[in-house]
Amino acid sequence: MNKQNGFTLIELVVVIIILGILAVTAAPKFINLQSDARASTVDGVKAALQGANTLIYSKAAIAGKEADAGASITVATGVVVTTDYGNINSSVTVATVKSNLENAMDMTFEALSDGTADIATEDWAVWSSATTGFVIVPKGKKADDACRLNYTVATKNTTTGVITPAQISTTTTDC
Template sequence: MKRQQGFTLIELVVVIIILGILAVTAAPKFINLQSDARVSTLEGFKASVQGANTLVYSKAAIAGVDKNTTATDVTINAAGDTVSTIFGYMDDTETNFPTALEVSMETLGAAPATGNVTTTGGEDWAMFSDNGTVSFWQNGAPDSCVLIYTPATATSTPTYSAIPDASKC
């Protein structure tokens, strides 16, 4: 009686075919993970800005400057850090967001051209303030994957753009 040593060629081919079929059916589910992660990160960042703005407004109300129509500095922590507010909420001053959110952020000199937004110093976020709005991008994200913040006005609280879907990120 002869003992069998290992697998036959037929068995190996069948296993390779089964693995190929599994790979073809499962691959599409994993292709878009990076875009989904960018959307989730942008949603988290939006929530952070909203939370920081709530705290800034609370500090402004305590200081009695929540009705001011001109830029007013509000101290936000014991270290003496200040943010510039209008109607009690953060205005479009570029230094406000890195200070209030405590994140590494590069201020861009111009809106990014088509393509991915890359910071020069490896910061986590890039921002651009223009015409009363502030745009935020995650480092390495496409320029279409953006959150836009519009400061408060006499008739409205700050507004935030809708988070783009995964096809834009």
């Protein structure tokens, strides 16, 4: 009788099943898709905010208020956003910034009272610094974490009258 070397079909199927189970359980540990997804959503919110800011600036220009600080712009019936030089402003209170963002972007935000201690428990949270701007963070992050959107308010040079538009940037190294 000839002795054949090799694997039976059943042995091959069992090995393939075991490799499949290992791939399903081990692959997510090697590929961190959650941080990539969170970084992409922060970039998506940045794009949404840029679009909203552009539309608000257009409305401000139509109303002749693109050079005014503290102007109120009606974006829809009964929906008002306060602006500085045609851009969404960073008010003294985080509640006003939250309201401006919700009106401009049609999203819901949680207001953080302390940017270094409070952790966002909702999908998105905002923390405001009245002099420089505001920070938007995803759920589970603080305003000073390296997973955030930074909004620097528009300013006007008092001597030259030159207006610097709002700046929007993201930090996604720790998402």
